[in-house]
Amino acid sequence: GSERDALSGASPDGLPPLREVIRTFELNAKKSLGQNFILDLNLTRRIARAAGSLEGKTVVEVGPGPGGLTRALLMEGAARVIAVERDERTRGALDMIAQRYPGRLDVHFGDALEADWPRILGDTREALIVANLPYGVATLLLTGWLDTEPWPPWFQRMVLMFQQEVAERIVAQPGTKAYGRLSVLAQWRSAPRIVLKVPPEAFTPPPKVSSAVVELVPHKAPSPDCSPRTLARVTAAAFGQRRKMLRASLKQLMPEPERLLEAVGIAGNLRAENLSVKDFARMALVFERSTLSRA
Numbered sequence: 213g214s215e216r217d218a219l220s221g222a223s224p225d226g227l228p229p230l231r232e233v234i235r236t237f238e239l240n241a242k243k244s245l246g247q248n249f250i251l252d253l254n255l256t257r258r259i260a261r262a263a264g265s266l267e268g269k270t271v272v273e274v275g276p277g278p279g280g281l282t283r284a285l286l287m288e289g290a291a292r293v294i295a296v297e298r299d300e301r302t303r304g305a306l307d308m309i310a311q312r313y314p315g316r317l318d319v320h321f322g323d324a325l326e327a328d329w330p331r332i333l334g335d336t337r338e339a340l341i342v343a344n345l346p347y348g349v350a351t352l353l354l355t356g357w358l359d360t361e362p363w364p365p366w367f368q369r370m371v372l373m374f375q376q377e378v379a380e381r382i383v384a385q386p387g388t389k390a391y392g393r394l395s396v397l398a399q400w401r402s403a404p405r406i407v408l409k410v411p412p413e414a415f416t417p418p419p420k421v422s423s424a425v426v427e428l429v430p431h432k433a434p435s436p437d438c439s440p441r442t443l444a445r446v447t448a449a450a451f452g453q454r455r456k457m458l459r460a461s462l463k464q465l466m467p468e469p470e471r472l473l474e475a476v477g478i479a480g481n482l483r484a485e486n487l488s489v490k491d492f493a494r495m496a497l498v499f500e501r502s503t504l505s506r507a
């Protein structure tokens with residue numbers, strides 16, 4: 213049990229405790245890289261288990277850092293972990309894990325925002341994404357994955373740690389303050405839900421705000437099937453001036469929004485937060501068809 217491990221100083225995987233790893237490899241946290249580490253393997257194992265059974269699965273992890281979540285994923289049975297980490301200082305710590313689990317951990321050093329995922333995955337067609345994301349780039353990484361083409365994507369599920377405020381925006385329903393562009397983009401292509409709330413004290417160093425783990429299961433066939441780029445444009449215009457009525461805010465996008473709104477059957481005096489995810493996708497579809505037909 214974890215109590216005995218704590219007394220003996222050993223971790224259940226036989227590797228040194230994370231505090232010691234951080235000391236040995238001098239991994240003092242860098243703020244610029246969003247480094248808030250989780251050193252409690254019981255917690256990282258709970259996050260790993262939130263992704264469901266990992267037996268035989270390939271897991272993509274962004275930002276393994278000293279390897280707390282990586283170790284948990286391997287302990288919970290992941291056949292392979294493919295990690296992308298920007299900080300080269302973590303090489304020693306991650307090498308140690310790779311040696312403990314031969315052939316099961318690949319680490320790519322570089323910026324995950326620039327990653328060519330299909331190339332990194334090689335022959336692997338199916339994977340899960342599990343990560344304690346660096347907060348500075350968390351939403352960009354998420355929207356990048358949500359933009360994946362073709363769809364359904366190469367990942368069967370994402371289990372991602374965000375700042376709680378961002379997590380709440382991802383799952384927000386129409387008519388609430390948190391409902392916005394990110395809610396629409398996430399919910400059009402996936403079913404997101406918050407699976408775990410994590411207080412600041414769980415991290416080293418503790419961030420200022422609470423965090424939450426969000427599970428996103430991709431929809432096989434998002435409907436209506438507009439292009440993600442058009443949906444991004446329509447939601448940017450509508451929520452960019454969220455207090456305005458749609459007939460005004462959509463002028464960003466086209467000279468006569470009334471025609472589009474009429475074609476989709478949405479009243480021009482509504483505001484962005486009144487529309488459902490489907491409304492936005494329908495609007496995007498009609499918009500792209502009309503611009504296509506004009507081109």
Ligand code: SAM
Binds near residue numbers: 247282345
């Ligand atoms: N997985 C570790 C854990 O749970 O303790 C570390 C999580 S920490 C919140 C975020 C990690 O992402 C750090 O290790 C940081 O170096 C890495 N990182 C930051 N920006 C990155 C980027 N653009 N691409 C890849 N990794 C990045």
